[in-house]
Amino acid sequence: MKKRTRYPADFKAQVALDAIREELTLAELSKKHGVHPNMISNWKRAAVKNMSAAFGKDVGLVTSVSDAEIDKLHSKIGQLVVERDFLKRGLRSLGKDRRQMRIEKHHPQLSVRRQCKLLSLTRSGIYYHLVEVRPENLNFMQIIDQQFLKTPWYGSRQMARHMKRHGHETGRHRVRRLMRLMRLVPIYQVPNTSKKHPQHKIYPYLLRRLKIEHPNHVWCTDITYIPMRRGFLSLVAIMDWATRKVLAWRLSNTMAVEFCIEALKEALAKYGPPKIFNTDQGSQFTSDSFTQVLSDANVKISMDGRGRWIDNRMIERLWLSLKYECVYIHAFETGKEALQGIGKWLKYYNTERPHSRLGILTPDEAYAMKTEPITMAA
Template identity: 75%
Template sequence: MKQNHPELSVRRQCSLLSLARSSLYYHPRGESAENLAFMAIIDRQFLETPWYGSRQMARHMQRQGHQCGRHRLRRLMRLMRLVPIYQEPKTSKKHQAHKIYPYLLRDLLITRPNQVWCTDITYIPMRRGFLYLVAVMDWHSRKMLSWRLSNSMEAGFCIEALKEALARYGAPEIFNSDQGSQFTSTDFTDVLHDAKVKISMDGRGRWIDNRMIERLWRSLKYECVYLNAFETGSEARDGIGNWITYYNEERPHSSNGLLTPAEAYDIRNDKLKAAA
């Protein structure tokens, strides 16, 4: 009798669950309970005041009665991938050995689906740890095309999300990201080169171009993550997955009038195909 190989079974589960393989073996991150509590406070406050650096955040914490010094704040904010917009308009740490691509969206009018895709990573607090979430979004319709959760910041989960979006929706004309090492890695950019996609990366003064996906993170956290305090990686995956389905298919987006992101993407994309 033919037996299923356990490793193949794990791979199939990961593919079906939109989850990086490492997250199936999720275990709490190596931070103290106090640091995790501080990180939850920082995350909420940063959504309200994204210009707060470690100095201002430390003052805010102290005013709230929390003993958390600036050096610890700086380390936690780096771990959470938070960079104040006024200080340095890049949302993640660059890798000095990686190629940085030019910014292609200056004065570009984005009028159709699959013209420009964008991506970003955010921190997801858990009851006893945390995960990272990456998403690929269609700029015009605001549809969330793919996503992955991971318990590390290695590029693998970003590549998985990119490959899924390309497989399901074809290739965009331009792919825009920040200059984070996950997106500048050759493993990531080679996928875009193979799909003949132009690569665009935010430069100095272009933090505002990430505003759409930042608004998505804000809605996700206030409407889903903060309300549930997920215990496990599987709970986070299911809860976030349900919210993303709601966001794409049931919730009209202000930029689309009465249309949901999925409707805006599908209707306008079908019109373009018919015209062609």
């Protein structure tokens, strides 16, 4: 049996730092360092989570432990054993994919065998090697993305027919898989074939027949796919509904919720809380960590119906303009180029580009008119 590779801490830190810089996609980082993409995601998440501990006041201090505290710890061990067994039974109710995500192959104390036993998993499923996205699929993804911006009602069948008519030999199942990877959902109603996350609350849609006239009345957000030379990045933006101003944005080489929370916190810090925040039902936006930020700011949460692209149409229209006026023209090679190029275009969008809904005003100018209503409705 092949011996497991154990990576030193300094190597993990370097890889995590490269991932945090967001200059390379996971595929590029994997090829550069010879490490599986899932492992890089785990190291990045651990680095971000534990970064604040490096600057704590009590770092390096040695404290004495009394006999009473030792007795207390012994009693706590018994309690933790009971709680562990309780949690183990609860974890079995989660889906297989979510339990597999909790496996840490290089955990210093728990072997993979032990982790699989605790999570009721088989080891064979853990060692499956994720195949890197092929150049042909990256090309197909860009073609699908461009066509979907023109015809957002195309499902996988119609998109497959479109590609065959233009000389691209691909089947419907391949197109469907790529569209799911890109989070593209056609605007027509489809059967509800997926279950809601058992631990994530779905909030009602609050914008129906609501007249939105003032800045900071309603904000919205969404994530889109940004094609790169090798792989792709994910872009999230926070937008003011009434003025179309982009309040904050972030690029990431993973789909973890952290980059969405960073953008949200930046918008709240700069512009104050809105009355209503509208999102789709993506797992990033339904997660407790994301909705808790909104709840702490006393913001009402609104969520689109499943498959209802039209409910969040304001920010979907932003993606159309961004991709045709910036992304497809420049064809970014690296994450750093994408960060600079998209940042430059969004600044132009906010400060120089008059919006068709605002007459001759730019989003920045419309947002500055906080006391005057802007006539439009949801």
